[in-house]
Amino acid sequence: MERNTVGEVMITEEQIRMRAAEIGKQISEEFKNEDLLLVGILKGAVLWMADVIKNIENENMSIDFMVVSSYGASTKSSGVVKIVKDLDVDIEDKAVIIVEDIVDSGITLNYLKSYLAGRNAKIVKICTLLDKPEGRRVELAADYIGFTVPDRFIVGYGLDFDQKYRQLPYISFLK
Numbered sequence: 390m391e392r393n394t395v396g397e398v399m400i401t402e403e404q405i406r407m408r409a410a411e412i413g414k415q416i417s418e419e420f421k422n423e424d425l426l427l428v429g430i431l432k433g434a435v436l437w438m439a440d441v442i443k444n445i446e447n448e449n450m451s452i453d454f455m456v457v458s459s460y461g462a463s464t465k466s467s468g469v470v471k472i473v474k475d476l477d478v479d480i481e482d483k484a485v486i487i488v489e490d491i492v493d494s495g496i497t498l499n500y501l502k503s504y505l506a507g508r509n510a511k512i513v514k515i516c517t518l519l520d521k522p523e524g525r526r527v528e529l530a531a532d533y534i535g536f537t538v539p540d541r542f543i544v545g546y547g548l549d550f551d552q553k554y555r556q557l558p559y560i561s562f563l564k
C-alpha cells in the first residue's frame with residue numbers, strides 16, 4: 390500500500406487566483422482610506438499572500454511577516470503559541486489583516502488575533518486560504534475565506550506535510 394502520496398487536485402490554481410481577486414477587491418473597498426498592514430504567517434501563507442496583495446488597491450498598504458509555532462502537540466489545547474519572529478513594524482492604529490494558509494483548530498489565530506489587538510491595532514481581521522471548520526477546538530471565525538475544506542490533511546499551495554509539497558500549484562490532500 391502506498392503511503393503519504395498526494396491525492397487528486399481539490400482546488401486549482403485558477404480557482405485560487407479568482408478567489409484571491411474577489412477577496413482583494415473586497416479588502417480594497419472595505420479599507421479604502423485605512424493605513425493597512427497585511428501580516429503573512431510563514432511559511433504556509435506565502436503563495437496565498439502573494440495572490441491576495443496583487444489585488445489590493447490601497448496606497449497606504451504595507452506587508453510584514455510573522456513566524457509562529459505551537460508549544461508541542463501535548464500542550465496544543467492550552468492555546469499557547471510561541472512567536473518565533475515578531476513583526477518589524479508598529480501596528481498602533483493600523484488596520485491589520487492576518488493572512489494564513491488554513492484555520493484548523495483555530496488556536497493559532499485565536500492567539501494571534503488577541504496578541505495583535507493587544508498591541509493597539511485599530512482592527513484585526515483574518516484572511517485565510519482555507520477553512521477546516523470540523524477541526525475547530527476554539528471558537529474562531531475568519532473574515533475572508535478562500536475555500537472551505539473537509540477534515541482531511543491538506544497539502545499544496547503553501548501547505549506542507551513534513552515541509553514537503555508547499556510548491557504544488559494546487560490544493561490537494563494526503564492519502
Ligand code: IMP
Pocket residue numbers: 433489490491492493494495496497498541542543544548549550
Ligand atoms: P490551527 O492552530 O490548528 O488552526 O492550525 C494552524 C496551522 O496548522 C496552520 O497554519 C497549518 O500550518 C497547520 N495545519 C492545520 N491543518 C493542516 C492541514 O490540513 N495541512 C497542512 N497544515 C495544516
Ligand code: MG
Pocket residue numbers: 430431432433434490491
Ligand atoms: Mg501554518
